Amino acid sequence: MKLWGGRFEKTTDALVEDFHSSIRFDQRLYRQDILGSIAHARMLGSVGVIAEDEASDLIAGLQAILEDIQAGKVEFEIGAEDIxxxxxxxxxxxxxxxxxxxxxxRSRNDQVALDLRLYLREEIDQSKALVVKLVQTLLDLAQKHLETWMPGYTHLQKAQPITLAHHLMAYIQMFLRDLGRLNDTRKRLNVSPLGSGAMAGTTFPLNREKVASELGFDGVTLNSLDGVSDRDFALEFLASASILMMHLSRLCEELVLWSSGEFQFIAMDDGYSTGSSIMPQKKNPDVAELVRGKTGRVYGDLMALLTVMKGLPLAYNKDMQEDKEQVFDAVDTLQKCLLVVEPMLRTMQVQREAMAGGAKGGFTNATDLADYLAKKGVPFREAHELVGRIVLHCTKQGIGLEELTLSEYQTISPVFANDLFEAIGIEHCVRARKIIGGPSPETVAEAIRQSQAVLLKLLEK
Structure with missing residues (x-):
């Protein structure tokens, strides 16, 4: 007989039993469920709702069940519906x-809300640890490549010369913000809904704060309706995970481009590449591509739960059973991607000469040539037009800006002098950009130090 079966005169249809049951996936919450029940039982005994010896029996029984589940000795029943x-x-x-x-x-409504908060709190901590490791690897790479020159791009067209360190630091800033979002999500979810009951609390003199404290929560929910029907915390995690996956996807897209024969900026380690079943020469960046693909999966988890929650009246509705599979999938996908991206980055080979060669092509020093004229007193808009004409001429001749002679430059403007060639040298173009946030090795080195400090502060929260 069902634990809730007193109201019913006939058994649940077999099809409904299978359709209704969530034990296939929510068994994953067994540890959180049992820990929550232990805290609840201890509180019931302490406030006199049940006898102390009864509370002790409940706790001992729950601890034994936990040990047996962990040892693989328990087989869950579909007919018992959920964990x-x-x-x-x-x-x-x-x-x-x-x-x-x-x-x-207690109700299953506040019980499942508790379990999911406990679960997500742990998984956020695990996800944060993986992001921290990724950031540390990127910081190490940036430190090694302060003077690895490369082209920067806009519209996937060569734009201006930068360094690999500067490029990697852009992703470090993104991932640091991701850590901040995970911290904020964890802080907001860390309140206990237990005691909300089905939706209107309870007449028993429960000590909600005691349970919350034992389970490591910062406080308790202040409205019973909200306590059982809120899934904002799950949605916030899915949103944070989606943004984090988007950043991983952008980084992996660049690794795919850089490892191609057209770029040859990096070589992926054999351990993080795959081959072709028909083309023996192929070395494919499948790991990076798969991370890019799995990003859409996490987006789907977010959209699915947003859609489930849209228009639900207060308080709990059975629709909300659909929250867990989306959360579980996003957690698994995110953590697997973080686990594989970090060593993929750590083991890749950077082709410094190819990157430097790429920085010299595509007129990446054209802006510096315009700046050179502006510093000589030529209005920038006029300088921009002059350099555009020079670029057009060089394009037709198939040469770079540094290959024009001084006399050729001076036929365009008498302002040009011998110092222009230093001004448009690729290294000078990068080193001269010392403004905060710029690509000069000196500036990036300081940004690395500041980012390390930010990382430490985030770890303290």
């Missing part, structure tokens, strides 16, 4: 009628 009912059924079978007292003052 909450499975645990309670096991507990009652093992310790007798006192097991039926565990659910006093």
């Amino acid at each position: 909450h009912m499975n645990v309670e059924k096991l507990l009652t079978e093992r310790i007798g009628p006192v097991g039926k007292k565990l659910h006093t003052g």
Whole structure:
């Protein structure tokens, strides 16, 4: 008989039983569910709702079930619907009628909200640790490549010379913001909904704060309707995970481009590449491509839960059972991607000469030539037009700006002098950009130091 079956005269249809059950996926919450029940049982005993010895029996029984599940000795039942009912059924079978007292003052509605918060809190901490490791690897790479010259791009067209360190630092800033978002999400979810009951609290004198403190929460929810029906915290995590995956995807897209024969800026390690079943010469960046693809999967998890929650009236509705699979999938996908991207970056080979060669082509020093004229007193808009004409001429001749002679430059403007060639040298173009946020090695080195300090502060929160 169902634990809730007193109201019913006939059993649930077999098809409905299978359709309704969530134990196939929510069994993943068994540890959080049992830890929450232990704290609830201890509180029930301390406030006198049940006898102290009954609370002790409940706690001992729950701890034994936890150990047996972890040892693989428990087989969950579809008919018991979910992890909450499975645990309670096991507990009652093992310790007798006192097991039926565990659910006093509690509903599955506030119980599942508690379990999911506990689960996400742990997974956010795990995800943060993986992001931190990724940022540290990127910081190490940036430190090694302060003077690895490369072209910067806009519209995927060569724009201005920068360094690989400067390029990597852009992603470091993104991932540091991702850490901040995960911190904020964790802070907002870290309140206990237990005690909200089905939707209107309970008449039992529960000590909600005691349970919250034992489980490591910062406080309790202040409205019972909100406590059982809120999934903002799950949506916020999915949104944060989606943004983080977007950043991973952008980085991986560049690795795919850079490892191509057209760029040859990097060579992926064999351990993070795959081959072709028909073309023996191929070395494919499949890992980076798959991260790019899995980003859409996490986006889908966010959109699915947003759609589930759209238009739901207060308080709990069965639709909300669909929250867990989206959260589980996003957690798994995000963490697997973080796990593989970090060593892929750490083991790739940077082709410095190819990057430097790329920086010299495509007129990446054209802006510096215009700046040179502006510093000589030529209005910038006029300088821009003059350099545009020079670029057009060089394009037709198939040469670079540095290949024109001084006399040729002076036929265009008498302002040009011998110092122009130093001004448009690729290294000078980069080193001269010492403004905060710029690509000069000196500036990037300081940005690395500041980013390391930011990382430490984020770890303290």
